[in-house]
Amino acid sequence: MHDFAYHRPRSSAEAVQLLARSQPGARYFAGGTTLFDLMKLGVEAPATVIDIGRVEGLREIDASDRAELRIGALAAMSDVAEHPVVQREFTALSESLWKAASQQLRNMASVGGNLLQRTRCAYFRGGPEFACNKRVPGSGCAALAGVNRGHAVLGGSEACVAVYPGDWAVALAAFDAQVDTLSPRGERAVAVRELHRAPGATPHLETVLAADELIVRIRVPRTPAGRASTYHKIRDRESYAFALASAAVGLHLRANRVVDARIALGGVATHPWRALEAERSLVGRPFTQAAARRAAEIAFAQAKPLEHNGFKVALGIETVTDALMLARDRS
Incomplete structure (x- = not known):
């Protein structure tokens, strides 16, 4: 692990300002179940880590609106999976969280962070001896002619065939969920099925989020x-x-x-x-x-x-x- 600056903001507005001031090379973390793993592997090397785990107001699960369910981005995967309204009215969402990880990880990982987890492709995580356009743009894709049993059959390109690894985002995409984000420019809503980019020629650009955006909540329409x-x-x-x-x-x-x-x-x-x-x-x-x-x-x-x-x-x-x-x- 390398040295890095560490900040712990108390509000989402403070977090966004910290991120904007710390670019390039700043990263948010909540549960840390993805970022710290990638830092240990040398895939991520942020100069600044912004711990949003204590930001106020982002852990609520609000089922009071008859039109939609609202989930704070810092809500734990286990809390959302076990919520009675989620289990009753959004069964697929609950099951996607139950099947995603062990109880220990579900207790730590946030639902917002889970949306942004990066691929489990062994070439991406395997170090500089493997060509990977996600890790080093323009270096090539070792998976195309390598061991690609776990790779994508849909949405791939000549630059990348890595599978998106998550379960939660797949379930959210099926039910027209949106994420609300905050940046220095204000809030905006992004459909979950438009959040992640197809690799095309730029697989290192994985989402449509700007470098200074923070996911603050997830909204899911209530449907039969x-x-x-x-x-x-x-x-x-x-x-x-x-x-x-x-x-x-x-x-x-x-x-x-x-x-x-x-x-x-x-x-x-x-x-x-x-x-x-x-x-x-x-x-x-x-x-x-x-x-x-x-x-x-x-x-x-x-x-x-x-x-x-x-x-x-x-x-x-x-x-x-x-x-x-x-x-x-x-x-």
């Missing part, structure tokens, strides 16, 4: 599809491994006809992936297992597997089909 939802995650081992394929799915049925469908994919794409064409294939039609399977196949129609991860296409189709059937049973 949220109640009849699930987060279905397939992994190499049951105990808190990262997804090989996952699906956040919600359904609103009326007399077995689909009024609304939500499908987002994890573990298979470079960013949380909303399968809009698959959703449209279901809406307005009777729900059947064959329809679920057809929607799953549409979700992966544009997949571009690499040498070692072609199995993810078949696995992803089965994952989405099973998730839709689970959501149907909850509708």
Whole structure:
């Protein structure tokens, strides 16, 4: 670990001003479950660390609004997962948090920080001997011709095929969640499914956030599809491994006809992936297992597997089909 300056602001306004004054090379941390790991690996080397863990007013979970759920960015993953309204009305969100990490990590990690976790690609984390455009822009991507079993089949580019590793953002993207951010220019709202960038030619630019923006809250619309939802995650081992394929799915049925469908994919794409064409294939039609399977196949129609991860296409189709059937049973 290298030397760095350390600040602990008490308000979000103070935190934003500190970050703006400390650029370049300043980073926020809340639970620290991602940043400190990357600092130990030498991937991150911030000159200034701003501890927002004691910023006031960002831990509340507010379910009083009939139109939306509001979650402070510093709320612990475990607190959100266990909240009775989240469990009842946003089942997929609760399940995505339960399946994301161990109890110890859920108690420490914040939901805002979880949205900004960086990839688990071994080449990104493996050190300077591996080419990685995320870590060193223009150095190349060792995964393209390397061991790419865990990499993306959707959203990749010639510069990067690293999978976005999170679960929470995938579930939020399925249900049209937004994040509110604060910067010296004021507040703005960003849709979660637009928060993470596709890698394109600049994979080191991972989100649309400016360097001086702080996520302060997450807002999720209340919908019937949220109640009849699930987060279905397939992994190499049951105990808190990262997804090989996952699906956040919600359904609103009326007399077995689909009024609304939500499908987002994890573990298979470079960013949380909303399968809009698959959703449209279901809406307005009777729900059947064959329809679920057809929607799953549409979700992966544009997949571009690499040498070692072609199995993810078949696995992803089965994952989405099973998730839709689970959501149907909850509708």
